[in-house]
Amino acid sequence: MQYRKFGKLDWQVSALGLGLENLPEAEDEAIKIIRAAIDGGVNFIDAGSAGQLKRNAPLLAKALADGNREKVKIAAVIPAGGINTAADFERELENLLNLFNNEHPDFITLGGLNRFTWEKAAGLKITKLIEKAFVDRKIKYAGFAFHDEYQFLRDIIAAYDAWTFCQFQFSFMDIDHHPGVTGLSYAAEKGLGVIATKPLKGGSLTSNIPENVAKIWEEAKPKRSPAEWGLRWVWNHGEVATAICDMSSLEQVKENIRIAVEAETGAFSVMDELAISKARDAYRSLKPIPCTACRGCMPCPQDIDAPRIFEIYNDAVMYNDTATAREIYRREKHHIENCNECKMCENRCGKRILLAEWLKKARELLT
Numbered sequence: 001m002q003y004r005k006f007g008k009l010d011w012q013v014s015a016l017g018l019g020l021e022n023l024p025e026a027e028d029e030a031i032k033i034i035r036a037a038i039d040g041g042v043n044f045i046d047a048g049s050a051g052q053l054k055r056n057a058p059l060l061a062k063a064l065a066d067g068n069r070e071k072v073k074i075a076a077v078i079p080a081g082g083i084n085t086a087a088d089f090e091r092e093l094e095n096l097l098n099l100f101n102n103e104h105p106d107f108i109t110l111g112g113l114n115r116f117t118w119e120k121a122a123g124l125k126i127t128k129l130i131e132k133a134f135v136d137r138k139i140k141y142a143g144f145a146f147h148d149e150y151q152f153l154r155d156i157i158a159a160y161d162a163w164t165f166c167q168f169q170f171s172f173m174d175i176d177h178h179p180g181v182t183g184l185s186y187a188a189e190k191g192l193g194v195i196a197t198k199p200l201k202g203g204s205l206t207s208n209i210p211e212n213v214a215k216i217w218e219e220a221k222p223k224r225s226p227a228e229w230g231l232r233w234v235w236n237h238g239e240v241a242t243a244i245c246d247m248s249s250l251e252q253v254k255e256n257i258r259i260a261v262e263a264e265t266g267a268f269s270v271m272d273e274l275a276i277s278k279a280r281d282a283y284r285s286l287k288p289i290p291c292t293a294c295r296g297c298m299p300c301p302q303d304i305d306a307p308r309i310f311e312i313y314n315d316a317v318m319y320n321d322t323a324t325a326r327e328i329y330r331r332e333k334h335h336i337e338n339c340n341e342c343k344m345c346e347n348r349c350g351k352r353i354l355l356a357e358w359l360k361k362a363r364e365l366l367t
């Protein structure tokens, strides 16, 4: 296994981290996967939020018995979206700690930060609440999960000097996006351990591969699976401390560990970069709505997040995966049906996108 510096901590994290989102239903299989990852050198587990931990905490407790707990560090998430008062934060933290039977996770992640949730959290003086939790020994290290444009990442990092880490989606399809390579470099430069999530876009880059992309992988040399191309690209970036893969089978664990052992920082050749950029262009050629996610059309009086909905819709078409897109749409609780076609958003969009029409199409596909 390859190990990398985790921000300013005196600790090396495995390049491959384990996420628990896709564990199989059968408990014994799930436990085998967690143990196989640890045996292969994985020392970072993203355990998710209290909702996910209702199932994962007992599993983890069993998988980490017999000395495995000392071999790994665990991160757990408090979703910022559900925090409306200081008491909400304290209650969520208590809930989380209770799920671990007071064996506190090593890292607490303030989940789902973007310009809006951060504004709300900052208004609640969330960093003061985190400071208090440090003093009460309820939190050892704090970080945040982020999905928005680079400048807002900068604001969040600047607002608090005790962040230990940050995490965001990072794959070869995310170079200029939320917060992209610029955000990655900035966060690492500021001394944060950067956790890349969804390095294969939650499986979208490895299944239902469109024909034009499959052809590029077939012709690319050396011969690698789409998963290997995607993971090697992420680990080629030295600023990435660890990449979280939500693994669902022992074969996947074995294969990802093999790649993590072999992949090196800065090892990509010009030909490697070319293969990746051809695949990226091929995916992008399938994008139906030319939305740049600049968010100039916001806010909407009906509280509709059109740029995010367009992102989900575009991903459904580009990655040929309506089921995942529907699930994300449902989980994020969007309500396109509230659109009254006032077209205020359209008048603000510099790209002249017919938002109301596209929202109707998105509604048909995603609901």
Ligand code: SF4
Pocket (backbone or CB within 6 Å): 290, 291, 292, 293, 294, 295, 296, 297, 298, 306, 307, 348, 349, 350, 351, 352, 353, 355
């Ligand atoms: S203003 Fe237009 S391009 Fe920008 S996010 Fe809105 S729809 Fe997309």
Ligand code: SF4
Pocket (backbone or CB within 6 Å): 299, 300, 301, 302, 303, 304, 306, 338, 339, 340, 341, 342, 343, 344, 345, 346, 355, 356, 359
């Ligand atoms: S057209 Fe729909 S999405 Fe656009 S501003 Fe009006 S209500 Fe919001």
